[in-house]
Amino acid sequence: MARISSRLKEVTMEKIPDITSDILDKLRKLNINSVYQLAVQSPSELGLGISDVLDVELAAKLIGNARKILTENEVLSREFSTADDLLVRRNNISRYKTGSSNFDTFLNGGFETQSITEIAGEFGSGKSQICHTLCTAAIELMEDDLDTCDSGLIHRPPGSIIFIDTENSFRANRVHQIAEQKNLDPEDILKRIFHCNVYSSEQLEVVIDDLPKFIEQYNAKLVIIDSIISLHRAEFSGRGTLAERQQRLGKMLNKLRRYADIYDIAVVITNQVVSYADGSGFDYMKAAGGNIVAHGSTYRIFLRRYGKNRVATMEDSPSQPYQRAKFTIAENGIRDANSYKTDESDSAW
Ligand code: GTP
Ligand code: MG
Secondary structure: OEEEOOOOOOOOHHHOOOOOHHHHHHHHHOOOOOHHHHHOOOHHHHHHHHOOOOOHHHHHHHHHHHHHHHHHOOOOOOOOOOHHHHHHHHHOOOEEOOOOHHHHHHOOOOEEOOEEEEEEEOOOOOHHHHHHHHHHHHHHOOOEEEEEEOOEEEEOOOOEEEEEEOOOOOOHHHHHHHHHHOOOOHHHHHHOEEEEEOOOHHHHHHHHHHHHHHHHHHOEEEEEEEOOOHHHHHHOOOHHHHHHHHHHHHHHHHHHHHHHHHHOOEEEEEEOEEEEEOOOOOEEEEEOOHHHHHHHOOEEEEEEEEOOEEEEEEEEOOOOOOOEEEEEEEOOEEEEOOOOOOOOOOOOO
16 A cells, blocks of 8 residues: 655755755765765764865764754654654654564564664574564565655655675575465565675675665665674674774664664664673573663563573563563464463463
């Protein structure tokens, strides 16, 4: 069903105040071709690109003007908004479901747009399976967008998913199987997933830098990165490189947060675990990436295996209590565990 998009509006770069043809040329050379792509930049990085000497002030002014246009077009909220305006904006966010009602209820209805949701857990805990299941269920909820621009109505391509794969974990046949089991159209779903294999931390950073272009080109509503940390973790292994690794992870997460907000997309990242001893003689697991990743994501979900089932714990959320959900992995993707119990004393917890 087509609808008029309230978010992705067509605004031309020429309408940005203070923009000159010389600056426009420089921005195009930097591959910045839309108001959105300018609005997601950071002044310090852009300042180097548009001027021979670092001109953060000019960059900040241009980015500010681009954001102002998006605010005027009701894509972004005003610098100071009343809380009731924010509530209206929140009520308009989309949620992408997995199809497991336990898991979707646990997420307050699904993976949210304008947020980064992190799924952490040990190997085999179900991170990639959640991503595959989400690929099938989310597409169904993505409507076609109609939009208006100066020359009339424009029809965007149907909503899609960008899957950035750093562990070679994506399997098209698994998506096909899940879709078929759910009586969805596998061919349509596979055509709307844009997969990108990434082999090094530098490549991942470049792909994330270039994401705005692809989000617009493919009309992506959901970006999945499986996983955000594996390449940086493998390449920056010594203590001496930790600070640089954390700084680079922080930059990526910062960009993803801006993209989620400005493009109204859901960003889902997976994370690995590290084990630590608390002095009691037992080893525990926690999400890798330290405070940078913990602060960078909006929601943090931790997965644990329990026999054939998996238990997801909401470890951090701005709007939900600490809670858990039990699910299992089956031919049709993740689904509710048969013996779901809410009793906290249930030994499965
Ligand atoms: P790492 O990427 O290694 O860190 O693990 P992960 O958390 O991504 O694990 P993943 O989501 O790949 O889960 C792997 C588990 O899913 C396997 O151990 C299987 O138990 C289960 N699984 C994978 N495919 C299928 C399937 O087609 N059917 C069923 N029933 N289970 C599956
Ligand atoms: Mg995986």
